[in-house]
Amino acid sequence: MNKKKLHYPSTHTAIIFLSLIIFALTNLPDNLPDNLFILMNRNGHELDSINLVEHNLSTASFIQKITAKSDADSIIISNRIVDEVHPANLEKTVRELSSFHTRHTESEFIDDVAYWLTEKLQSVCGTDVYVQNFTYTPEKTNDDNDSDVNSNHRQRPFSYNLKNLVCEKPGSTNNTIIISAHYDSRMENINNNTARAPGADDNASGVSALLEVARILSNFSVYHSIIFVLFSGEEQGKLGSTHYADYIDKKDVDLDLLINLDMVGFSSQGSNDFLIEYDNGNVVQDNDRYSLVVASFIKGVASKYTNLNTILGVLGNSDYLPFEALGYTVIGFHDDGVTKNLNHHTMTDTPDILNYEYLTSTTKLVLATILNLDKLITSSNPDYAPLFLVKIQ
Numbered sequence: 259m260n261k262k263k264l265h266y267p268s269t270h271t272a273i274i275f276l277s278l279i280i281f282a283l284t285n286l287p288d289n290l291p292d293n294l295f296i297l298m299n300r301n302g303h304e305l306d307s308i309n310l311v312e313h314n315l316s317t318a319s320f321i322q323k324i325t326a327k328s329d330a331d332s333i334i335i336s337n338r339i340v341d342e343v344h345p346a347n348l349e350k351t352v353r354e355l356s357s358f359h360t361r362h363t364e365s366e367f368i369d370d371v372a373y374w375l376t377e378k379l380q381s382v383c384g385t386d387v388y389v390q391n392f393t394y395t396p397e398k399t400n401d402d403n404d405s406d407v408n409s410n411h412r413q414r415p416f417s418y419n420l421k422n423l424v425c426e427k428p429g430s431t432n433n434t435i436i437i438s439a440h441y442d443s444r445m446e447n448i449n450n451n452t453a454r455a456p457g458a459d460d461n462a463s464g465v466s467a468l469l470e471v472a473r474i475l476s477n478f479s480v481y482h483s484i485i486f487v488l489f490s491g492e493e494q495g496k497l498g499s500t501h502y503a504d505y506i507d508k509k510d511v512d513l514d515l516l517i518n519l520d521m522v523g524f525s526s527q528g529s530n531d532f533l534i535e536y537d538n539g540n541v542v543q544d545n546d547r548y549s550l551v552v553a554s555f556i557k558g559v560a561s562k563y564t565n566l567n568t569i570l571g572v573l574g575n576s577d578y579l580p581f582e583a584l585g586y587t588v589i590g591f592h593d594d595g596v597t598k599n600l601n602h603h604t605m606t607d608t609p610d611i612l613n614y615e616y617l618t619s620t621t622k623l624v625l626a627t628i629l630n631l632d633k634l635i636t637s638s639n640p641d642y643a644p645l646f647l648v649k650i651q
C-alpha cells in the first residue's frame with residue numbers, strides 16, 4: 259500500500275463528497291447523472307460544457323463557444339461522437355487477434371502478438387506507442403513435472419521478456435484516466451502454452467473496445483490525459499498490470515481513475531446485462547467510496563447513451579487489483595462471462611460466440627464515460643467542481 263496516494267479531501271470537498279455518496283446510495287438507480295450534474299454545480303450553472311476541442315480549434319476559443327451550449331447540445335455532441343463506434347472495426351480486431359493460435363504468455367506467438375498490437379495501437383492512437391519491456395520468472399510447479407512426461411507443453415523457459423503496450427494521450431490537465439485491457443489468453447490448463455486459445459471474449463473483446471475508443475478520441479482534445487494500455491500476462495497472475503501500476507505510482511501520475519475492460523463482448527442469451535464492477539474492500543478501504551460513486555455515475559451514463567442494462571457488482575480478479583492495492587480508484591467493465599460464458603478459457607472462445615451489437619454498446623459506454631467524466635473538470639471556470647468525484651487527493 260502506498261500512503262502517498264491516500265491524501266484526504268479538504269473539508270469542503272469532503273462535504274460535497276459525502277452529499278454525493280448519500281445521494282448515490284439513496285437514489286440508485288433513477289436519473290442519477292442528471293441529478294449528479296446538478297449536485298456538481300455549485301453556482302447554479304448548468305454543467306453544460308462538453309469540453310471537446312476539435313483539432314482545428316484553439317482550446318481558448320472553443321471553451322468560450324462551449325460554455326454557451328446547453329446540456330441538450332452537449333448530449334447531442336456526445337451522442338454524435340459515441341456513434342462513431344463502428345461494429346465492423348470491433349469485429350475485425352477480434353477476428354484478427356483471435357486468429358493467432360494462442361496468446362499464452364509463454365507461447366512462441368506472444369511476441370508476434372505484441373508487435374502486431376503495437377502497430378495497431380500506433381495506427382489509431384495519434385501519438386507514439388511506448389512498449390514497456392519487463393522480465394518475468396515463473397516459479398516451477400508440479401504441473402511442470404507432469405508436462406515433462408506427457409510433453410503437451412512447450413518447454414518452459416527460465417524467464418520471459420514481456421511487453422505492455424502504452425499510448426499516452428495528453429489532455430489539457432494532468433488529471434489522468436487509464437483505460438486498460440489484457441491481450442494474453444489461456445486454456446483450461448493455465449500452463450498449456452501450445453494449445454489453441456483464441457480468447458475472443460477473454461480478452462480480444464476488451465482490446466478491440468480499447469482500440470476503437472483510442473481511434474475516436476484521437477480526433478479530439480479532452481481535459482483529461484488518457485492512457486490506453488494493453489497488458490501482458492494477466493492470466494499468469496496480473497504480471498503486466500502489477501508492473502505498470504508500480505511504474506505509474508513511482509512516476510507520481512495524477513491518476514483519477516482506471517477503467518479495466520476484461521470480457522466485454524459476450525451477451526448471454528441476447529441479454530443486455532452488463533456488469534460495472536466497483537471496489538468494495540480489497541487491499542485499501544479509503545478508495546471504496548469513490549469507486550462506488552463513479553460506478554453509479556457510469557450506470558447513469560449507460561442509461562443515457564446505450565441500451566445496456568448495467569448492474570453494479572464488486573471487483574473480481576483482473577488487472578485493476580494492483581492499482582486498487584496502491585490506493586487508486588478503479589472500475590471494471592465485464593460481461594459476466596466468467597460465470598455465463600462456458601467457452602471462457604477454452605478453445606471455443608471464438609469470435610463467432612460474440613455479439614457485436616452488444617460489444618458496440620459496451621464500447622460506446624467506455625467512450626461516453628470518458629466524455630461525461632471530462633465534463634466534470636474545466637480549467638476555464640474554477641467555480642465548477644474539479645474532478646472530486648474520483649480523486650483521492
Ligand SMILES: [Zn+2]
Pocket residue numbers: 440460461492520521
Ligand atoms: Zn481476462
